[in-house]
Amino acid sequence: MSSAGVTVAVTIRATQDALLNVQQVREAVRKVWELESGPAARVEVVLMDEEEHSQLHGEFLHDPSATDVMAFPYGEEDCFGELLVNVEMAARVAAEHGQTAEQECTLYVVHGCLHLLGYDDHTDADRAEMRAAEVRVMQALGV
DSSP: OOTTSEEEEEEEOOSSOOSSOHHHHHHHHHHHHHHHTOOSEEEEEEEEOHHHHHHHHHHHHSOOSOOSEEEEEOOOSSOSEEEEEEHHHHHHHTGGGTSOHHHHHHHHHHHHHHHHTTOOOSSHHHHHHHHHHHHHHHHHHTO
């Protein structure tokens, strides 16, 4: 376990630029765990292309449209949760959000981790709470 109490397994299945390397993904997950006092856990993160991401979004969440990140909280000892990150979307929308593609992809990892830790973004109040947590983490990462 790391000092933040989380082990991070990273798989890169993106066929183009994955935007983040394994260490950057691990650092983002660990920072969320540190700031949010996450439990000792193992988290799996997969960086993938939009086509595969959309296919899985349709298969698991019955919505084949493109999305940024999917978080699957398992709560199991061997896998607390899994994040599927759409790197092509991050590259495409980064400029719209005034960020680099790497910053946008990091935000997707952070957002997914917050979902794993119980944050939600379905109501305005929940969304505001999640955005504040995202800002704290991104600032702490210096991103």
